Amino acid sequence: MPSTWTLDAPTAGHAVPAAVVQGLLEVASAPLSAARLLRAIQQVVPVQYLSLVAFQRHTPELIEGSSRDTHGRDVVAECFAIYRRSYFRSDSVMRIADRVAERPAREVAVLHCRADELPVAGWRDDIYVRERLTERFTLLHAPAPGAVQAIHLYRDDRQGFFQPSEIAQLLALAPLLRQAHHASLQVGAVVTDRQAQVAQAERRLSRLAPVLSPRERAVCARIACGLSADGIAGDLDVAPSTVVTLRKRAYLKLAEAGLPAHRLGLARWLV
CATH class of the missing domain: 3.30.450.80 (Transcription factor LuxR-like, autoinducer-binding domain)
Known part of the structure; x- marks a missing residue:
């Protein structure tokens, strides 16, 4: 038995x-x-x-x-x-x-x-x-x-x-x-929830900030969802320095368009 x-x-x-x-x-x-x-x-x-x-x-x-x-x-x-x-x-x-x-x-x-x-x-x-x-x-x-x-x-x-x-x-x-x-x-479960949040943030950015490139949009969406530069680098399989460069470019474009161009503003706007 x-x-x-x-x-x-x-x-x-x-x-x-x-x-x-x-x-x-x-x-x-x-x-x-x-x-x-x-x-x-x-x-x-x-x-x-x-x-x-x-x-x-x-x-x-x-x-x-x-x-x-x-x-x-x-x-x-x-x-x-x-x-x-x-x-x-x-x-x-x-x-x-x-x-x-x-x-x-x-x-x-x-x-x-x-x-x-x-x-x-x-x-x-x-x-x-x-x-x-x-x-x-x-x-x-x-x-x-x-x-x-x-x-x-x-x-x-x-x-x-x-x-x-x-x-x-x-x-x-x-x-x-x-x-x-x-x-x-x-x-x-947390990762799945975060992935859903990131996808939603990317969709909103695509609609509200079409000036951003796809990679800039991907970085900003993850910033809004609370990821660090290292976390974003791992998520997108790029170097942290690349994330910093994309963030600078995205923030400049967002500021010129009168849109939130910092972490807290993105979080409030997108999540």
């Missing part, structure tokens, strides 16, 4: 290596990335594949997958398509997801399932045997009420089965992974 746990704090007696802490901080400080999350976990336990899944209306949706190796094919997406088409209703993770949806966001549920424990032979043959997978380790949590997400970790026969010590390490890490995952989702 698959093993399950419910945790709300790191397991006592298991120190988290500094490299893992650094990796989780990188996960937490940027929009959600399966590859970044996989790299952090690899510091503790070897894992071949990682998939990020959300549960929408009792149906799993693949957010993103990542592999330890570079393949010519997307194994995670291929396997998820088979799973979604034929087998997810037989997965005990669906029942756990329903339960997690009703629990406080700080909790994380964990499911460990070996290939030979899968309840449907076709599921085992079509995915696990085909891709030589040995087992799955799943962490589920609800970053918002009713919104459940899962981190699935897969081993293959090159890595063998999770050893008891490795399972203990993953259980100790699970609450920290949840925190990093949750934080990265929040960062992604």
Whole structure:
């Protein structure tokens, strides 16, 4: 039978290596990335594949997958398509997801399932045997009420089965992974909101200040949305000195047209 746990704090007696802490901080400080999350976990336990899944209306949706190796094919997406088409209703993770949806966001549920424990032979043959997978380790949590997400970790026969010590390490890490995952989702939401604000500011500038070039407009829109010169440079993939030059040109044109030509004025005018 698959093993399950419910945790709300790191397991006592298991120190988290500094490299893992650094990796989780990188996960937490940027929009959600399966590859970044996989790299952090690899510091503790070897894992071949990682998939990020959300549960929408009792149906799993693949957010993103990542592999330890570079393949010519997307194994995670291929396997998820088979799973979604034929087998997810037989997965005990669906029942756990329903339960997690009703629990406080700080909790994380964990499911460990070996290939030979899968309840449907076709599921085992079509995915696990085909891709030589040995087992799955799943962490589920609800970053918002009713919104459940899962981190699935897969081993293959090159890595063998999770050893008891490795399972203990993953259980100790699970609450920290949840925190990093949750934080990265929040960062992604902020970035998405900022992108929408920038797009709106650019549209208004295009209409109200047609004298600006497209690059000057892009810089002014981001100034209005609170980005620094370095932040704008990173966003537009240009040098900070280029941003400063474009800003000077744009401010001169705006001032000549009697329009706001400073950060606060742009913010009030456009956002």
